[in-house]
Amino acid sequence: MKTTAVFPGSFDPVTKGHLDVINRARLIFDRVIVLVLSNVDKRLLFSLDERVNMVSITVNELSNVSVDRYDGLLVEYIRSVNNAVIIKGIRSISDFQYEFEMASVNKMLDKQVETIFLPSYEGNRHISSSLVKHLLHYDGDISWLVSDKIKDMVKNKISKDYKV
Numbered sequence: 001m002k003t004t005a006v007f008p009g010s011f012d013p014v015t016k017g018h019l020d021v022i023n024r025a026r027l028i029f030d031r032v033i034v035l036v037l038s039n040v041d042k043r044l045l046f047s048l049d050e051r052v053n054m055v056s057i058t059v060n061e062l063s064n065v066s067v068d069r070y071d072g073l074l075v076e077y078i079r080s081v082n083n084a085v086i087i088k089g090i091r092s093i094s095d096f097q098y099e100f101e102m103a104s105v106n107k108m109l110d111k112q113v114e115t116i117f118l119p120s121y122e123g124n125r126h127i128s129s130s131l132v133k134h135l136l137h138y139d140g141d142i143s144w145l146v147s148d149k150i151k152d153m154v155k156n157k158i159s160k161d162y163k164v
């Protein structure tokens, strides 16, 4: 049986914390699909195309990793992939609370769907997409937060569309 992990998120933008989860998941599962979704609860800075593009550039050298997008319920997408589980990174207790609720909702929506959590370690615990946007607003260093491959794209977008 081939196993697939689907790593869903808004990736606004994708960070080194996300990349750590992807790299660890690709050692456990035959393949990893990074699924870029919209999150109706968040005001996103980057368009869906931009977020997919940044994830694709970030993971382009990882052999068993692919990128996809979906505009709908996560469980619908999971149903369309054979033997897929949802994988989520957990950085803190508050992450756990939020992700545990999402996993429970997804289970209510589809009993077949399983969610697996990977805990973040030391250096990655404080990394978040919001922190990237916050630091750039004040011209802070983001090289420890996002891949060098997308750093300039993120900076350009923020200086153009985010700063007041």
Ligand code: PNS
Pocket: 008, 009, 010, 011, 037, 038, 039, 040, 042, 072, 073, 074, 075, 102, 105, 106
């Ligand atoms: O990176 P994020 O914003 O925390 O990811 C949240 C995301 C996009 C995975 C979540 O909002 C989601 O699954 N959206 C798709 C809609 C859905 O399936 N909602 C029901 C689960 S609560």
